[in-house]
Amino acid sequence: MMRKKMILMIGASSLGIILCFAASLAFGSRNISLDTVLHTLLAGGSSFESRVIRERIPRTVFSILAGASLGVSGALMQAITRNPVADPSILGVNTGASLFVVSGIAFFHINSASEYIWFALAGAAVTAIFVYRIGSMGYGGATPIKLALAGTATSAALSSLVSAVILPRTEVMNAFRFWQVGSVSGATWDGIRIIAPFLAAGLLMGIFLASALNAMALGDDVATGLGVRTGVVRLIGALAGVLLCGATTALAGPIGFVGLMIPHTMRLLCGADMRLVVPMSAIGGAILLTTSDILGRLIGTPGELEAGIVTAFIGAPVLVSIAMRAKVRSL
């Protein structure tokens, strides 16, 4: 029964990804017919349109990977903190990664994606731990409101530091300007190759943790009673979450809200079972980010609207509705 539903959902959504993939190759400042897309993919070609398509391939692959990573990262963070608003952008993880990368560019003269990634991961990890520590102090542990406020406030402070670092350095400012918004347009095969191992590791950890996370949803005491080592699960889950969003941020810049809304939507669609929610969040995230990227290209013609702006625009109302439905006491 369960397996049947699972196969059905994963099948349907995989089809969705394929459609997105095709659409992402076809649409843009120059729209190309699906025939041509298919022809180029299968038989190659050297026409102008084929070249456009080939240029769109890395960004499409990347938006699928990044979306999947952000979705799973959000699902993991929400599960281990047992908090509905845990999301890389709300926890300030993105800004933390930004600060480290910018400092790296300015003070350590790093200039390639393979160097960015270590700084981004370190920044993401430090900020996530910091915000969670502050947000979970005191009565009631990490309530949504405490966590969200700690994240927003920390983000505000960190972005001042980011400005202070880049302001005197024009070259950093230029490199940073578009990165700050969050976009998949700058993706290259080299970049994808560098972050791929991190994403793979994070995704695998997420899938292996799923059943332990199901137990954790019942509370730490119950989970311990069921034989789950909560400390270890939480540590690995946090590690995976940070790996996923940190690596994505290193290449794409901060893309908010995918991690927030996808797990929620998936829980609505397929229930609270993490064994289904984790893979479905990956697929959903991929679809969302790719669609946002396509939308951004269509709306922003002749230029394009960064995917990060589109996701923030779709995602913020989701946060608002979570807050509206929340019971006053649980805030």
Add this chain to the structure above:
Amino acid sequence: MTKKNHYVEEGFRKRKNRFITVTFLLAVFVLMLSIAMLYLGNTRYSLSVIVRVLMGEQIQGASFSIRTLRYPRMLAGIMAGMAFGMAGSTFQTMLRNPLASPDIIGITSGSSVAAVFFILVLEVNTTVASIASILAGLLVACLIYVLSRGASFSGGKMILIGIGIQAMLNAVISYLLLRANQYDVPAALRWLSGSLNGIQSKDMAGLFWTVWIFGGLLFLLGRQLKILELGEHSAITLGLRTDQTRVLLVMCAVFLIAVATSVTGPISFVAFLSGPIAGWLAGKGISTILPAGLTGAVMVLLADIIGQYAFDTRFPVGIITGILGAPYLIYLLIRMNKSGGAA
């Protein structure tokens, strides 16, 4: 009995004296910083020259740099600081949460979006931008309030919704900045973190009157605000018309925030920090609106002086307040969470 009574009265008197002394000292501090703002610069003029220029005398060189450059900058610093400080303190007290300041719950971003749109994209003058900015601020405030009302109003819900709306608005600001005719760094920084650069006298009139009128009104509403702080039930019991009072307070605060934002941009953390610092200095018994406004002015002026003269690069004021504010913010979060005060 009489001795006991004396004890109570002495307590009241001591706290009142402390309040008055602190407010007075803050005012003196603002004055000193203002003089420093007029004095410091590429050329330093003597105090008598500054006074003569301000009295209207024409002095070669001094008149231009003092009256056209330094004086509007100083005035903008004072007024924006007052506006952010008073408005922030009002929101924090009303929602009983030091983190519920307009720059954290998205109201400032609302004003900022309108200001960016009208000034950078449509390139209209500041008056139109100010009005648009006020409307946008009010609209965002109403939206947050309506959305968070639902079955029962809760401050916590309101803050969370505000954070969501702010995220959305910040996306719009980023977009507008990237699409503006030319992406210039000063403009970007002003609208992202606030700056006093290039402010002219003609931009100041609106802000000046807003601070006097709506700041004054907030000051008069101080006692009502302190009753609202006791919570909805206690406030009604004490005979306060809570809905009306809240609307009035929010209106005043939003006017202050919006007009100040349209002139200087959203100067980080001033709205957020002024109230708690003023309360800590002046005590919590008496309404902290006025000391919070003065604290805001001190912060903006001091940060602007540091930003202009302390480093090789000239940093806009918002970056300095952002960095100086961070340690305090973290301290506040930790302390508040430990005492279980949040939401």
Add this chain to the structure above:
Amino acid sequence: MKQTPYFTASSLVAGYDKKIIVNNIDIIIPKNKISVIIGANACGKSTLLKTMARLIKPVSGEVILDGKQISEIAPKQLARKLGLLPQSPVVPEGITVSDLVSRGRFPYQSFLKGMGKKDYEAVKEALDIMGITELANRSVDELSGGQRQRVWIAMALAQQTDILLLDEPTTFLDITYQVEILDLLTDLNQKRGTTIVMVLHDINLSARYADYIFAVKKGELISQGTPFEVITEEQMKQVFELDCAVIKDPVSGSPFIVPKGRHYVMVNESIEINE
């Protein structure tokens, strides 16, 4: 001589959203007495109190004070006559005791005029009655639960109202403080003639301290009268669906209930206690 009713509610229906919690209650509060509202959890007793204190707008029916509907009395006017201590009031951070108590003087202040001599006197008197004058300049945050509750009552006293409503004033307090608070309220009633209406959880303490008891079940007033009239085995069975024995409180002589469970009930011995 028939006195006109002083503080009453008639055909009162109230609730939150669309859920009716108080269903058609008529109640006459005896003047200058201590009345206690009892009932099971979520029976509407607290909603009844809040509606009578105008914190909740009734769906229909009216609350009348001194011949006038309370919704028609100006808020500050009403606040001089009717005070309420909410169940869990919010303490502003860092405020001192006397500053908090002086907030109770708000209904007597105008837009421009602040605290006057009379106001300070009222604050001092309230502190004195509650026995917390020594705490006047301490921060409320530092006080214990019992002390805090006294501060809140002092604030309501500074309001100098004829009627004081209290929503579970003894919840969360140790038994020592519960008795202390109820004693202080009785002092207040006896010295100043303040009409006190409160919701209490503890039936035995209610029976001891109340002049008059109202019992509420599922939003309806099903029993009222003196403790001896209300606290009986039959009535308790009806209100709380609880089998119990009613004996005489060995200290005060008021009725005292002893609940019966399924276990540990003596069969052979009489459960009556002889005088």
